[in-house]
Amino acid sequence: MPLPILLDTDLGSDVDDELALALLWGSPEVELLGVSTTYGDVDLRARIVRRMAVLTGRDVLVAPGEPTPLSGRDVWWAGIEGVAYGDLPAEDATTTGAQLLLDRGAGADLLAIAPLTTVAVALGAGLEPAGITVMGGDWADPDAAEHNIASDVVAARRVLGSGLPITVVGVDVTRRVTFADPEIGRFAACGELGAVIAREMRAWMARWDEDVEVPHDPLTALALLQPDLFAFTPPVAVEVADSGAVRIVDGPGTVRIAIDVDAAAARTAMADRIAAGLTPVSS
Template sequence: MQNTRTLVLDTDIGSDVDDAMALAQILGSPELRLDSVTTVYGDTDLRARIARRYGVLAGHELAVHAGESTTLSGREVWWPGHEGSLHDGLADEVIAAEPAVEHLIATLQRRPGEIDVVAIGPLTNIAAALDQEPRVATWMRHLWIMGGSFAHGSEAEHNFRSDVVAARTVMSAGVPTTVTGLDVTRQLGIDQAGLELIGAAGPLGAALRADIQQWWEFWQQEWNVPHDPVAVLTLTRPELFTFSEPGVVEIDDEGISKFAPDEAGTIRLALTVDGPRAAAAIIEAIQQAGAENRGVGDGHRSRRR
């Protein structure tokens, strides 16, 4: 097994269910140690409480910091409205007082070159940290991003489109970065069989199953693409992927992204993934996270920090 990697997860958990899946996956991956979670985009306090609740269900007292609620680009936040609606008592979940951007800067400064950042939402927090303290670019061990779409005739992916200004700031900062776009994440999906396996993983799995079903109902379908968990797998299971040579990423005003090889570049793309093995690995990690805390009851509330 590879050495343990310490990371900060930056997420817009609560809208697309794949953020919650990625958080559970991280908690069930023994090669990862989750230092803290930062939330971004929209009602970040609510998102932080959702992240805290999922930590509790997995038996972890997560340090969760609410971050930037508005975008640097000024683009309106997309808010489906179902965020947290299946989780009772979220107001009881206590989140950290330190804002996400300040926390991110301080954490990386204390341990330069030791902490990975996994960014699976709009990149507003990361860009704001870079704007406030440019040395953040040298303090991150590696940045792992779910964002963009790089196939021929690509569409504008949500995370990049939601804050183009932030995405451009991060892509041009010189941070060692791995980007996983829609053209890769869509090579696999979670269907009814996968849902049953996830749902059997204790209280954590039951909560995920309910949120996944809600997401399916929102889109009137019976499957979903685990975009964010696939990006996490580039860190934990790189043998399932092929990657590009180093390069640079440009993003137009509509959020459409383009990659160009460049020996001086610091960004690599995930190009392909072994879909069946990747789906199995995601489910296995979620099952592991759920198995670690099967004793948590439905009425459990977080302990005060």
């Protein structure tokens, strides 16, 4: 049976969100039930998702989620969102991201690779997923504040304290795996979307003066699909500081945290799945 998955994403800023969507498309065991876009210009993010689907001949159900963090923190905006895709005409949304998660999320796995605002709103409305896999936090440094958690600490506390089975992959693990020229060249050869993604990867690396791309979000997706490549803590209780820093605390909990990954095997598995997802499907 296919694995039903919903994706909540701030796709359009760091290219790793786009890589994660391609990975889901390239995973034959996955049934992608829908995509909600979160944080900032959520309508633009949804239009990018639709254009990605068009470029690969896929269908996708996408809805714009919550634009404003529950914490009231200002939205960080890279300024390059959607530029690589050219004109992205607006479309009327028929539902919201939170409603999409609520309508389709019962019994599905939720992959949350963005600030957790939309997920928190959907949980408050009664969403009951089978589990949630979150990209967020730095679990090796109790003073470090990672973007997804720090962008909405109110939402992060609600989600991580929900009592649902949650798996978290933090930057302390995602930074152990990188993509470089071999992967970028491979993706560039995978059709029109692959060429766009390769250009975006190089542009993002240049923006930060780096020679590798850290695939935070596709690695988190891989933890859901191939957990055997990872080591995890047993379920624990966690705490989110006002700064966005996270740590394990005493007491019973339902959050398991990735603490290690087979980096070489994960890189290969991600690249294979992403290449398949970027390649246009046969008509």
